[in-house]
Amino acid sequence: MSRAFVKETDGQDDVALPERPQSPHVNYITPAGFERLQAQVRELSALRNSLAEREDLGSRQQLKLVERDLGYYTERLRRAVVVQPEGQPGDRVHFGATVEVEDAEGQRTVFTIVGEDEADAATGRISWVSPLARALLNARVGQTVLWKRPIGDKELEIISIGKG
Incomplete structure (x- = not known):
């Protein structure tokens, strides 16, 4: 029988995939x-x-x-x-909080600060390690924070803080 008709592995089955990096x-x-x-x-x-x-x-x-x-x-x-939300301070932005902010143009946006695995910017769920969350963390209602962005810094006023 010709070797052309014998199935041999091409080695691709044994190729190890690289591990997904952990944060x-x-x-x-x-x-x-x-x-x-x-x-x-x-x-x-x-x-x-x-x-x-x-x-x-x-x-x-x-x-x-x-x-x-x-x-x-x-x-x-x-x-x-x-992180249990009931153990977090109510008067400051914290992990798990839902925060309403307003920019200089009067545009209001709501963000919830969550873990890296939960983040979804399209739904307003931002990772606690993101530049926006870092700017918001520990701020109080009425305080203005500076969000440092690649396209230019933006000031945001904290309008309200709620439990996530």
Whole structure:
């Protein structure tokens, strides 16, 4: 039989994926974010188990991605420090707070300060390590803070502070 018809591995099955880098910051997270992270680990574990039972090449390749992500999120969960909102000061901007700000043009915006894994700028959920959150943290209602941005600094007045 000709060697042309014999399936040989091309070595791609054995290529190790690079690990997803972990943030150097403390993994502060809200209770809701912690629950979502736990759910994600459960979902990835179930997917890994399902893929491990299959023998096709596509499943084996997908399994490597799932295992890498599972390792990443398991470590994020292990490093998580859940911050309870009721233990935070009500008179200052803090982790987990929802903050309404107003800029010089009168434009009002609401942000919630959350963990890195929970951040979603499109919905106003900003990471506590972001430049905007760092400018807001510890400010009080009525205080003006300076948000240092690459496109130019912007002053924001704190209008209200609420629990996340």
